[in-house]
Amino acid sequence: MKDYGTAVATAETVEVTTSSDVVNARQVVRTLAQRGGLPLVHQTKLVTAASELGRNMLIYGGGGVVRAALVADSGRSGVYVEFRDQGPGIPDIETAMQDGWTSGSGLGLGLSGAKRLVDEFDIATGEGGTTVRIVKWGR
Amino acid sequence: MTDRVPVLKIGEILLVSIQFDLEDQTVLDLQEDLSNRIVATGAKGVVIDISALEIVDSFVGRMLATNASISRILGAETIVVGMRPAVAMTLVELGLSLNGVRTAMNLERGLKLLRRLAAGRA
Numbered sequence: 359m360k361d362y363g364t365a366v367a368t369a370e371t372v373e374v375t376t377s378s379d380v381v382n383a384r385q386v387v388r389t390l391a392q393r394g395g396l397p398l399v400h401q402t403k404l405v406t407a408a409s410e411l412g413r414n415m416l417i418y419g420g421g422g423v424v425r426a427a428l429v430a431d432s433g434r435s436g437v438y439v440e441f442r443d444q445g446p447g448i449p450d451i452e453t454a455m456q457d458g459w460t461s462g463s464g465l466g467l468g469l470s471g472a473k474r475l476v477d478e479f480d481i482a483t484g485e486g487g488t489t490v491r492i493v494k495w496g497r
Numbered sequence: 498m499t500d501r502v503p504v505l506k507i508g509e510i511l512l513v514s515i516q517f518d519l520e521d522q523t524v525l526d527l528q529e530d531l532s533n534r535i536v537a538t539g540a541k542g543v544v545i546d547i548s549a550l551e552i553v554d555s556f557v558g559r560m561l562a563t564n565a566s567i568s569r570i571l572g573a574e575t576i577v578v579g580m581r582p583a584v585a586m587t588l589v590e591l592g593l594s595l596n597g598v599r600t601a602m603n604l605e606r607g608l609k610l611l612r613r614l615a616a617g618r619a
Contacts, residue, residue: 402583
């Protein structure tokens with residue numbers, strides 16, 4: 359995945375420590391997607407992915423920070439969203455990415471489902487926490 | 498301190514119209530409220546209107562499926578109405594098929610379907 363570090367400098371930030379913060383993060387992502395001119399279906403997929411990843415971060419990572427920004431690449435615009443927590447990390451990332459696998463009470467669709475809904479998906483996890491980065495492009 | 502989604506009774510039907518973006522606790526509260534109201538009122542049908550919902554993620558999707566199962570055990574059929582096309586496309590791609598959940602395009606068709614199901618059972 360490309361480095362979107364410059365975009366993050368101007369990103370909107372939402373601290374997620376409760377489930378109502380996940381709702382706020384969703385709304386920030388939706389507003390950006392609308393501003394970036396993403397088609398409705400793309401907006402819906404992106405916001406749904408953000409909801410899954412935000413919840414994961416809250417439940418498994420003990421909360422964290424969501425950063426979202428508009429990005430552009432070769433004439434198209436998109437939305438970049440980063441979910442960064444300082445939780446225990448995911449021990450077996452390959453298993454965690456599989457459909458139906460869950461360590462908690464969920465459906466096991468959070469990571470794998472979110473990945474399907476976006477165009478770019480990157481996850482880095484270790485003892486210092488987990489960072490998931492996604493991009494959804496417009497048309 | 499979260500908002501609760503109202504459950505309205507009309508005859509033998511309970512109507513739930515979700516009008517705001519739901520946080521997880523609100524979803525769990527609704528599940529409990531609805532089960533309690535079905536038993537308290539002896540309702541035969543439940544209509545859940547999600548036309549105002551901009552997204553349905555796996556948590557809300559699971560609530561809809563679980564509600565349908567709980568209601569059925571308690572003797573009431575559930576119809577989910579008004580799902581936006583973009584939401585349906587997203588749900589399928591997410592991997593949620595909502596098996597066992599009856600749906601209808603809108604409230605009117607949902608009520609018609611409930612009447613037909615009730616007639617079939619009688």
